Amino acid sequence: MKTADICFHLKCDMEKSAKSVVASVCKKFDHDGIRIIDILREVQKRLGCINGDTMELLADELSSHRVEIEGLVSFYSFFSEEPKGNITIRLCDDIIDRFAGVKEIAGVFTDELGISMNETTADGIFSLEYTPCIGMSDQAPAALINDVVATNLTPRSARTLARNLKKNHDPSKLVKKRGDGNNAGRLINAMVRNNIRRKGEVLFADRISSGAGLRAALKRKPDEVIQDVRDSGLRGRGGAGFSTGLKWDLAARADAKERYVICNADEGEPGTFKDRVLLTERADLMFEGMTIAAYAIGSKKGILYLRAEYEYLLPYLESVLGKRRKAGRLGKNISGKKGFTFEIRIQLGAGAYICGEESSLISSCEGLRGEPKNRPPFPVEKGYLGHPTIVNNVETFCCAARILDKGAHWFSAIGTDESRGTKLLSIAGDCSKPGIYEMPFGMKVSDVLDMAGAEDPAIVQVGGASGEMIGRTAFNRRICFEDLPTGGSFMTFSSNRNVLSIVDYFLEFFIHESCGYCTPCRVGNVFLRERIQKVMNGFAEEADLEYLKDLSTTIMMTSRCGLGNTSPKPVVSSIAHFPIVYASLTRESTQGFQASFDIQSALAESRRIARRQSMIYDPVYGESSE
Amino acid sequence: MSKTVKFKIDGVKIKGRAGQTIMDAADDAGIYIPRLCDVEGLSPQGSCRVCTVKVNGRPAAACTQPLTEGMDVENDILEILNYRRDIIRMLLHEGNHLCPICEASGRCELQAMGYRLGILQPAKYPYLQPVRPIDASHPDILLDKNRCIRCGRCIRASKQIDGKNVFGYIGRGIHKGLGVNGRDLAGTNVHVSDKAVAPGTCPVGCIIRKGLGFHEPIGRRKFDKVPIGSDIENPESGRGK
Numbered sequence: 001m002k003t004a005d006i007c008f009h010l011k012c013d014m015e016k017s018a019k020s021v022v023a024s025v026c027k028k029f030d031h032d033g034i035r036i037i038d039i040l041r042e043v044q045k046r047l048g049c050i051n052g053d054t055m056e057l058l059a060d061e062l063s064s065h066r067v068e069i070e071g072l073v074s075f076y077s078f079f080s081e082e083p084k085g086n087i088t089i090r091l092c093d094d095i096i097d098r099f100a101g102v103k104e105i106a107g108v109f110t111d112e113l114g115i116s117m118n119e120t121t122a123d124g125i126f127s128l129e130y131t132p133c134i135g136m137s138d139q140a141p142a143a144l145i146n147d148v149v150a151t152n153l154t155p156r157s158a159r160t161l162a163r164n165l166k167k168n169h170d171p172s173k174l175v176k177k178r179g180d181g182n183n184a185g186r187l188i189n190a191m192v193r194n195n196i197r198r199k200g201e202v203l204f205a206d207r208i209s210s211g212a213g214l215r216a217a218l219k220r221k222p223d224e225v226i227q228d229v230r231d232s233g234l235r236g237r238g239g240a241g242f243s244t245g246l247k248w249d250l251a252a253r254a255d256a257k258e259r260y261v262i263c264n265a266d267e268g269e270p271g272t273f274k275d276r277v278l279l280t281e282r283a284d285l286m287f288e289g290m291t292i293a294a295y296a297i298g299s300k301k302g303i304l305y306l307r308a309e310y311e312y313l314l315p316y317l318e319s320v321l322g323k324r325r326k327a328g329r330l331g332k333n334i335s336g337k338k339g340f341t342f343e344i345r346i347q348l349g350a351g352a353y354i355c356g357e358e359s360s361l362i363s364s365c366e367g368l369r370g371e372p373k374n375r376p377p378f379p380v381e382k383g384y385l386g387h388p389t390i391v392n393n394v395e396t397f398c399c400a401a402r403i404l405d406k407g408a409h410w411f412s413a414i415g416t417d418e419s420r421g422t423k424l425l426s427i428a429g430d431c432s433k434p435g436i437y438e439m440p441f442g443m444k445v446s447d448v449l450d451m452a453g454a455e456d457p458a459i460v461q462v463g464g465a466s467g468e469m470i471g472r473t474a475f476n477r478r479i480c481f482e483d484l485p486t487g488g489s490f491m492t493f494s495s496n497r498n499v500l501s502i503v504d505y506f507l508e509f510f511i512h513e514s515c516g517y518c519t520p521c522r523v524g525n526v527f528l529r530e531r532i533q534k535v536m537n538g539f540a541e542e543a544d545l546e547y548l549k550d551l552s553t554t555i556m557m558t559s560r561c562g563l564g565n566t567s568p569k570p571v572v573s574s575i576a577h578f579p580i581v582y583a584s585l586t587r588e589s590t591q592g593f594q595a596s597f598d599i600q601s602a603l604a605e606s607r608r609i610a611r612r613q614s615m616i617y618d619p620v621y622g623e624s625s626e
Numbered sequence: 627m628s629k630t631v632k633f634k635i636d637g638v639k640i641k642g643r644a645g646q647t648i649m650d651a652a653d654d655a656g657i658y659i660p661r662l663c664d665v666e667g668l669s670p671q672g673s674c675r676v677c678t679v680k681v682n683g684r685p686a687a688a689c690t691q692p693l694t695e696g697m698d699v700e701n702d703i704l705e706i707l708n709y710r711r712d713i714i715r716m717l718l719h720e721g722n723h724l725c726p727i728c729e730a731s732g733r734c735e736l737q738a739m740g741y742r743l744g745i746l747q748p749a750k751y752p753y754l755q756p757v758r759p760i761d762a763s764h765p766d767i768l769l770d771k772n773r774c775i776r777c778g779r780c781i782r783a784s785k786q787i788d789g790k791n792v793f794g795y796i797g798r799g800i801h802k803g804l805g806v807n808g809r810d811l812a813g814t815n816v817h818v819s820d821k822a823v824a825p826g827t828c829p830v831g832c833i834i835r836k837g838l839g840f841h842e843p844i845g846r847r848k849f850d851k852v853p854i855g856s857d858i859e860n861p862e863s864g865r866g867k
Contacts, residue, residue, distance in 0.1 A: 067794035516802025
């Protein structure tokens with residue numbers, strides 16, 4: 001057969017199989033358009049891509065429109081219009097992983113597989129790409145091979161891994177040495193390590209009696225439960241720090257028949273991995289917190305939104321839910337409380353940082369592009385499918401369960417005036433003990449650095465990409481909402497690291513992850529990065545720093561959601577805390593040209609085309625340049 | 627009759643109605659708040675951010691922000707003007723907006739907004755110069771997505787007025803753009819009489835009617851004599867929004 005014939009036959013086969021796959025997957029989800037992210041995830045897995053023809057099939061099956069499906073496929077990173085290999089290797093391209101040598105690891109994979117990054121092997125078996133932070137910064141460089149996590153990669157271990165994959169085409173066989181705790185269990189079966197370095201009295205206390213919080217809650221009236229949470233001073237652990245009790249109260253008081261409880265496990269802030277460890281070791285406590293919230297606000301249905309990168313935890317989380325159902329802690333008449341019914345489903349994401357923003361997360365749960373919603377109305381008034389909805393972080397729900405168990409005063413006695421309780425920090429970077437630290441709010445940055453064995457700390461990024469970058473003069477500041485807030489990310493960098501390359505990475509990240517809905521965030525971050533690179537390359541003048549500050553203000557003031565409101569923070573805070581670095585990279589203009597204008601590189605192309613030297617700028621005019 | 631809500635724009639006392647947005651109430655009071663993605667007859671989406679105002683000191687989009695009693699709105703102040711200029715510049719630099727050769731010149735709202743806000747030469751930012759294929763597949767309508775400003779007016783008009791789904795957003799971040807419900811525009815059920823492709827729906831030169839090019843002579847084009855927003859500031863001159 002000629003190649004064209006083979007292609008034709010293959011295409012016919014593909015068409016037939018695409019049709020049957022789409023039909024069966026849509027049937028599995030009852031043709032429910034709200035579950036379209038799940039449908040697309042499965043179609044992507046089975047067909048390797050969701051191309052235009054498949055989009056039309058899906059639109060027909062779901063009474064949707066091709067352009068709506070295309071809108072979703074082109075929004076979420078885990079979907080692809082181009083065919084992907086059966087095995088997709090995603091190398092974590094976080095700044096921590098970059099400093100830990102992910103480029104070398106990439107070199108090993110491209111060498112072994114014979115493809116470049118963002119390519120698929122000719123046999124259609126392997127695809128290789130970079131992905132933003134996968135929540136493994138404490139064991140970098142790391143990679144996702146389908147849903148299998150590979151950690152602490154070295155060029156040697158990466159080569160062994162690649163060769164094994166080539167031999168058996170089975171990512172699940174890669175796990176040779178399992179991690180600690182539940183990572184070693186049959187259901188998670190991962191080489192991931194928890195790295196819990198410091199246990200506090202709230203979340204990682206050694207003895208937490210399962211069900212105690214729920215039992216205590218059910219003995220009280222719903223409004224008393226809310227009052228307890230308010231009295232405890234608990235604030236949202238995702239980073240924004242909104243009062244949890246107030247949020248519950250607003251949702252409870254909203255006039256509605258249905259209410260929803262959503263747990264945000266879309267941990268995507270670069271350098272954050274504390275929810276990963278809570279999901280591994282405290283899943284039961286988290287579901288308990290959700291159940292308490294459901295009781296408090298009068299909700300019957302809950303959703304755990306789990307980021308796609310944590311799919312390896314799904315079987316375990318489902319089993320925890322199953323156990324809770326069996327024990328009567330989910331379902332009807334929970335723990336004997338007549339009329340209290342609550343169920344939880346797990347919604348997997350599909351690769352979009354913005355879905356960690358609560359209204360985008362709700363959009364994603366509804367089967368939409370993960371774009372933020374206009375506020376007001378706030379989710380507590382009109383959230384999931386228009387019903388009052390509370391969205392809280394994994395850690396927040398865990399804290400709530402502990403508060404009901406041990407009492408509001410027990411909790412509020414820990415921490416500072418504005419920040420009660422303990423906080424989990426995910427510490428990564430140039431330190432000897434990266435991992436999870438549970439500590440009371442108010443701890444000094446310098447103490448945290450000592451604890452983690454930070455090596456020659458010079459740059460500390462608190463709160464992830466959207467957080468603040470500080471230098472040595474600010475190490476006496478404290479980790480709490482009133483000073484340096486963080487959702488958990490704490491990255492330390494030694495004096496060998498380049499401030500500008502960190503800032504540049506964060507901007508690259510935000511450009512990749514901006515949903516593009518509003519102008520300032522979509523476009524402004526691109527211009528910020530262009531100018532930061534100009535500084536990095538040594539072409540900047542004093543005026544460029546004013547330009548950066550000015551543009552940052554416009555982006556922060558006019559963007560529609562928290563992403564754009566904070567994306568210029570690495571720029572603004574690095575200019576404030578590292579003025580000498582910027583000063584050393586800016587220069588006065590010379591020869592009457594703008595500093596950014598390099599006459600030699602501008603002439604290079606002209607020389608090539610004209611095949612001669614410049615009359616003015618080259619010493620020997622007229623001679624061939626070749 | 628819904629309840630009256632009293633509030634202020636730049637110190638001027640205004641009475642609006644409960645349920646109105648700042649934009650609606652300002653329009654009724656003859657105060658123009660610059661905007662691009664918002665247009666009468668379609669639900670507001672708050673994406674272009676040109677209508678950013680300060681409400682009790684905090685920024686908000688006037689087109690989506692509901693009125694509340696006693697709110698203090700700042701619209702015509704230098705700080706806000708500078709934000710709006712930056713946003714207009716971002717849009718001008720993001721796409722290919724070569725006014726002298728653009729068919730929409732003179733009726734283009736982006737161009738008119740640039741003039742109104744005093745941007746004489748958009749040179750502040752780098753030009754992104756996109757190279758997106760032009761969709762000329764349809765017999766009556768041409769799409770030049772290099773000029774699209776992602777306002778979504780065609781998308782909403784198609785859904786909310788035509789009852790179709792001809793257009794939709796695709797992509798993410800800087801790659802977010804306009805998609806059509808088919809392989810190309812000819813593959814959709816768009817009709818030349820649709821509101822989605824009617825003159826005035828697309829504020830720029832992205833959706834162009836074939837066969838009518840440059841039919842309005844210079845001097846008689848929409849914004850040749852009066853700046854954008856005049857219809858709201860002087861309702862007698864005819865509200866042709």
